[in-house]
Amino acid sequence: MIKKIEEQFLQYVKKMMSYNEAIQLMYWDLRTGAPKKGVEQRSEVIGILSQEVFKMSTSEEMAAFIAKLSPKHEQLSEVTRYTLEECKKEYERNKKIPADEYKEYVVLQSKAESVWEEAKATADFALFRPYLEKLVEFNKRFIEYWGYKGNPYNTLLDLYEPGMTVDVLDEVFRKLREHIVPLVQEVAASPNQPETSFLFHRFPKEKQRAFSLELLRELGYDFAKGRLDETVHPFAIGLNPNDVRITTRYDERDFRTAIFGTIHECGHALYEQHISETLIGTPLCTGTSMGIHESQSLFYENFIARHYSYWKRNYPRLQQYAPEQFSGVSLDAFYRAINEVKPSLIRIEADELTYPLHIIVRYEIEKGLFNGTIEVKDLPEIWNDKYKEYLGIRPDNDAVGVLQDVHWSGGSFGYFPSYALGYMYAAQFKHAMLKDLPHFDELLEKGELTPIREWLTERIHRFGKTKKPLEILQEATGEALNADYLIRYLEEKYKAIYQL
Amino acid sequence: MIKKIEEQFLQYVKKMMSYNEAIQLMYWDLRTGAPKKGVEQRSEVIGILSQEVFKMSTSEEMAAFIAKLSPKHEQLSEVTRYTLEECKKEYERNKKIPADEYKEYVVLQSKAESVWEEAKATADFALFRPYLEKLVEFNKRFIEYWGYKGNPYNTLLDLYEPGMTVDVLDEVFRKLREHIVPLVQEVAASPNQPETSFLFHRFPKEKQRAFSLELLRELGYDFAKGRLDETVHPFAIGLNPNDVRITTRYDERDFRTAIFGTIHECGHALYEQHISETLIGTPLCTGTSMGIHESQSLFYENFIARHYSYWKRNYPRLQQYAPEQFSGVSLDAFYRAINEVKPSLIRIEADELTYPLHIIVRYEIEKGLFNGTIEVKDLPEIWNDKYKEYLGIRPDNDAVGVLQDVHWSGGSFGYFPSYALGYMYAAQFKHAMLKDLPHFDELLEKGELTPIREWLTERIHRFGKTKKPLEILQEATGEALNADYLIRYLEEKYKAIYQL
CATH class of the missing domain: 1.10.1370.30 (Neurolysin; domain 3)
Known part of the structure; x- marks a missing residue:
């Protein structure tokens, strides 16, 4: 049972990491030679993927993984254990800020820059x-x-x-x-x-x-x-x-x-x-x-x-x-x-x-x-x-x-x-x-x-x-x-x- | 009401297209100069994103959009109408093949190549x-x-x-x-x-x-x-x-x-x-x-x-x-x-x-x-x-x-x-x-x-x-x-x- 949840959790995380890898490649491309008129649309694509990763990191599914796996952490592989710890840290960090406030902050960041x-x-x-x-x-x-x-x-x-x-x-x-x-x-x-x-x-x-x-x-x-x-x-x-x-x-x-x-x-x-x-x-x-x-x-x-x-x-x-x-x-x-x-x-x-x-x-x-x-x-x-x-x-x-x-x-x-x-x-x-x-x-x-x-x-x-x-x-x-x-x-x- | 569904549908499609744009960039990169030892992992990332697009194109959500919007197509914008038509064609094409059979075919394709x-x-x-x-x-x-x-x-x-x-x-x-x-x-x-x-x-x-x-x-x-x-x-x-x-x-x-x-x-x-x-x-x-x-x-x-x-x-x-x-x-x-x-x-x-x-x-x-x-x-x-x-x-x-x-x-x-x-x-x-x-x-x-x-x-x-x-x-x-x-x-x- 716990093994199955562990497996699902790792698949879930792998998907987030795959999106991140795609995002990173788009950043690399933007900085090294992407055509300049394409930047706006590419930024939108990056935004959509990033939002998805953020959603996944704070989803109810993630909450469920944390709730189910944390109490059994000694049964997990070492990699899963550390991964869970990272995800939990991220989840709590993101969840503790009220959504509206965070949104306002993101707008402020981009304006401030x-x-x-x-x-x-x-x-x-x-x-x-x-x-x-x-x-x-x-x-x-x-x-x-x-x-x-x-x-x-x-x-x-x-x-x-x-x-x-x-x-x-x-x-x-x-x-x-x-x-x-x-x-x-x-x-x-x-x-x-x-x-x-x-x-x-x-x-x-x-x-x-x-x-x-x-x-x-x-x-x-x-x-x-x-x-x-x-x-x-x-x-x-x-x-x-x-x-x-x-x-x-x-x-x-x-x-x-x-x-x-x-x-x-x-x-x-x-x-x-x-x-x-x-x-x-x-x-x-x-x-x-x-x-x-x-x-x-x-x-x-x-x-x-x-x-x-x-x-x-x-x-x-x-x-x-x-x-x-x-x-x-x-x-x-x-x-x-x-x-x-x-x-x-x-x-x-x-x-x-x-x-x-x-x-x-x-x-x-x-x-x-x-x-x-x-x-x-x-x-x-x-x-x-x-x-x-x-x-x-x-x-x-x-x-x-x-x-x-x-x-x-x-x-x-x-x-x-x-x-x-x-x-x-x-x-x-x-x-x-x-x-x-x-x-x-x-x-x-x-x-x-x-x-x-x-x-x-x-x-x-x-x-x-x-x-x-x-x-x-x-x-x-x-x-x-x-x-x-x-x-x-x-x-x-x-x-x-x-x-x- | 229909305007709201239309808007949601376009957002849904935009997400699929954003994933596609990321996938396309990864293909371009693979062919133009990606480090060769990174190819395997990049292919996996492409696979995960492609699978997601495929899922979205055949999801129940997509079925619901098609069911709700098709009867009202004369109320939709021209772009939505043609988009809906494309999505419907794709949906039907993919849905008509039994999932197991399609999976077997994908494996065959890659082996055959x-x-x-x-x-x-x-x-x-x-x-x-x-x-x-x-x-x-x-x-x-x-x-x-x-x-x-x-x-x-x-x-x-x-x-x-x-x-x-x-x-x-x-x-x-x-x-x-x-x-x-x-x-x-x-x-x-x-x-x-x-x-x-x-x-x-x-x-x-x-x-x-x-x-x-x-x-x-x-x-x-x-x-x-x-x-x-x-x-x-x-x-x-x-x-x-x-x-x-x-x-x-x-x-x-x-x-x-x-x-x-x-x-x-x-x-x-x-x-x-x-x-x-x-x-x-x-x-x-x-x-x-x-x-x-x-x-x-x-x-x-x-x-x-x-x-x-x-x-x-x-x-x-x-x-x-x-x-x-x-x-x-x-x-x-x-x-x-x-x-x-x-x-x-x-x-x-x-x-x-x-x-x-x-x-x-x-x-x-x-x-x-x-x-x-x-x-x-x-x-x-x-x-x-x-x-x-x-x-x-x-x-x-x-x-x-x-x-x-x-x-x-x-x-x-x-x-x-x-x-x-x-x-x-x-x-x-x-x-x-x-x-x-x-x-x-x-x-x-x-x-x-x-x-x-x-x-x-x-x-x-x-x-x-x-x-x-x-x-x-x-x-x-x-x-x-x-x-x-x-x-x-x-x-x-x-x-x-x-x-x-």
């Missing part, structure tokens, strides 16, 4: 302010509906990083700030600044693409399970573990955009390509959290592709693709140039060292908004003050300040910390990996990247969502979140580069 | 024969379930060309055969054979693509509503009128494959791009029949792109793309070469003149199978005899004979005549068009193709499925199907080229 675009284009925070206020209000009400433990903001964090709390973040972000802020200042004051002008020569797109493909293959990205396309905003998308696509953007005056961007997305893609195939057709067949996902992209982008040994192998190849640009530049000069630190106003253009500070600014503001210590009207001022304090520079308009990111306009609060968490996780994974692969640097130098990828697959990738992020971290590294590894990495690396 | 592939590869008809026999048996039973008027084969013809009958086809195909067979013989005996060796120089793919894009733009293909990709088997696919994609294949040793193939698909695409947008979300938003669809592709491929005046304009451009290949070849020599007639065994490689004979062979065989005068076991012999009789050549194995086409392996009987019908329609449209656009040749020469496309849109494209094929033909040309126009076109053209 287009107003934000205009506000950003004209650097006019006042235009966006009433929308942002409403978005915050809605989310405050949602937190009340959903309930919270300790701090209201925890509920939002949990959406992206299950189990993460303000208590933990306050502690790690304080540590990061205390170490990074003075280090950035020391770096800025160093007389040993890298020469970078050679980075900006014209590097034709086709050659950047050819080099990117070569690097991707070596990193282990499986082209029989993926493809590389071009988009304005690069992304990785996992349709299923056997179809994980990435995109990149080519700047002919700065090859770093494509190379480091592609490798970043490759990190995300390697995660999705190596999730166990047994999870296909369930909501478990994806990364376990935003933070763990970002740890994989940052591991590849920073801990591999900004490493000296990686370029010891790959710089001569790069030189072949652009001999005029690099023939007179030594490996050491190249390495220092691609690791230049320069405090900037824009998060997505930030270097490795200053990046966490951008996230800390956003974390502190979000926490304040949901704890009632910060009001939306004061955001520009607070934002600018924090940039001045942490990064030493002050935005002279809100387009390069508080209006720069799309996240809040879509009502995504609690997402930003994932970026910095991912970075800390990556450093912690690297530290643990060194115990098993002490010759890590040598592997990079030889282009033997398989053992590294396998280490990550064994401990992270294959589980999909069957393990929680903090469980993965604990089991892979033997300890809870520890900011020291990232701090140590940054201090050692940048003290050497800037000869401090 | 893979067996056919192997049989073709090894030229082994005996391997395919039992499957083909079963496919014919199933279709005979379906005809019994569905009923037929006059001739059992009419029911199959009606699937692809609503209203078409054996009586009509017997007459037009007899005429075609009587004129084309002797003409082909005369052509073969002519001492004035064109020189064609220059066609086969190496013509790089990128240049073929650039030239194709230029031609497509001039023909009026709207790239804001479409795109051109590369596939092994070229096709056009209309996701909706604002997203109609085409694909082509490049043969670097024969540029004609890509150029004429692209223009052929462009003809299909122009049809789909110009269906009235008011039909989006209904089953009326596509070509009215296979024959009318083919008339558009053949109009562009043959009546435009194999016309002397078209190359008077475009040959100098082609020469610029491949100067070495064509600099010593006159326009006249080029025109004669691309219109060479050469009886061949393979339908898809046939020239304009012999093409209808390939279709007539298939028509006569299909009709015989469903009238009980031909048995599957005798097919290779009958096929080969007919090729010898009509085309003067005899296949020396079944791979280039009866096994060459995929259609029968999927159970598609009654489809082939559409190809020749489309050709006759196209000639008849051309004749009618000349009354409105007497300077047709001049328009081609000047590259002014808009009036031609507009003529077709006005009389054919915009209606989608709201007019039946024979209605369109009658209204656009003032008469019923008449094979004379095609015969006259072929006789005049080829007598001139071969100086008969």
Whole structure:
């Protein structure tokens, strides 16, 4: 009896996941080359399918599955058990918000995003302010509906990083700030600044693409399970573990955009390509959290592709693709140039060292908004003050300040910390990996990247969502979140580069 | 009351059509570049969505819509009325076949297709024969379930060309055969054979693509509503009128494959791009029949792109793309070469003149199978005899004979005549068009193709499925199907080229 219900439940979920896969492919297509006059009708198709998935996730049928299966959970297979848990979480989250209120919120989101675009284009925070206020209000009400433990903001964090709390973040972000802020200042004051002008020569797109493909293959990205396309905003998308696509953007005056961007997305893609195939057709067949996902992209982008040994192998190849640009530049000069630190106003253009500070600014503001210590009207001022304090520079308009990111306009609060968490996780994974692969640097130098990828697959990738992020971290590294590894990495690396 | 049911019905249908659009995009993706290891899972997703559409088309809800709306059809909008008619036809067709039997048939189809592939590869008809026999048996039973008027084969013809009958086809195909067979013989005996060796120089793919894009733009293909990709088997696919994609294949040793193939698909695409947008979300938003669809592709491929005046304009451009290949070849020599007639065994490689004979062979065989005068076991012999009789050549194995086409392996009987019908329609449209656009040749020469496309849109494209094929033909040309126009076109053209 229970087996039959279990089977029906899995079929039901598989149908939802199939619709999701179709929706994802339509998104990929819209972003990579769908004819522009077809966008409106395609968006309607996406809307109709999404609505169907939403209906299924909150239907009476779903309620019945949850009611029948939950009490017998010890009789279910492991996959069913975790799937049921995910579905239940989703069901409760969606059911607790009154339908009318949710509908109003969806309309607000889409309106707010287009107003934000205009506000950003004209650097006019006042235009966006009433929308942002409403978005915050809605989310405050949602937190009340959903309930919270300790701090209201925890509920939002949990959406992206299950189990993460303000208590933990306050502690790690304080540590990061205390170490990074003075280090950035020391770096800025160093007389040993890298020469970078050679980075900006014209590097034709086709050659950047050819080099990117070569690097991707070596990193282990499986082209029989993926493809590389071009988009304005690069992304990785996992349709299923056997179809994980990435995109990149080519700047002919700065090859770093494509190379480091592609490798970043490759990190995300390697995660999705190596999730166990047994999870296909369930909501478990994806990364376990935003933070763990970002740890994989940052591991590849920073801990591999900004490493000296990686370029010891790959710089001569790069030189072949652009001999005029690099023939007179030594490996050491190249390495220092691609690791230049320069405090900037824009998060997505930030270097490795200053990046966490951008996230800390956003974390502190979000926490304040949901704890009632910060009001939306004061955001520009607070934002600018924090940039001045942490990064030493002050935005002279809100387009390069508080209006720069799309996240809040879509009502995504609690997402930003994932970026910095991912970075800390990556450093912690690297530290643990060194115990098993002490010759890590040598592997990079030889282009033997398989053992590294396998280490990550064994401990992270294959589980999909069957393990929680903090469980993965604990089991892979033997300890809870520890900011020291990232701090140590940054201090050692940048003290050497800037000869401090 | 009736208005409310009408509204619900249209919403219901819109959902089915949205699923179909998603399915179509997944097919396009599978054929153009989906990662190969993802194919299996994607096929499953397509299966799940297709099953859902099938369920909806045969559901009790659909039955209720039909029952409630049909008696009040004069109160419905025109679009609803035709939509209802389509849904009813589909409903009855699907409901009349017992579910178990249909399921068995679907399994047989997919098995038969893979067996056919192997049989073709090894030229082994005996391997395919039992499957083909079963496919014919199933279709005979379906005809019994569905009923037929006059001739059992009419029911199959009606699937692809609503209203078409054996009586009509017997007459037009007899005429075609009587004129084309002797003409082909005369052509073969002519001492004035064109020189064609220059066609086969190496013509790089990128240049073929650039030239194709230029031609497509001039023909009026709207790239804001479409795109051109590369596939092994070229096709056009209309996701909706604002997203109609085409694909082509490049043969670097024969540029004609890509150029004429692209223009052929462009003809299909122009049809789909110009269906009235008011039909989006209904089953009326596509070509009215296979024959009318083919008339558009053949109009562009043959009546435009194999016309002397078209190359008077475009040959100098082609020469610029491949100067070495064509600099010593006159326009006249080029025109004669691309219109060479050469009886061949393979339908898809046939020239304009012999093409209808390939279709007539298939028509006569299909009709015989469903009238009980031909048995599957005798097919290779009958096929080969007919090729010898009509085309003067005899296949020396079944791979280039009866096994060459995929259609029968999927159970598609009654489809082939559409190809020749489309050709006759196209000639008849051309004749009618000349009354409105007497300077047709001049328009081609000047590259002014808009009036031609507009003529077709006005009389054919915009209606989608709201007019039946024979209605369109009658209204656009003032008469019923008449094979004379095609015969006259072929006789005049080829007598001139071969100086008969």
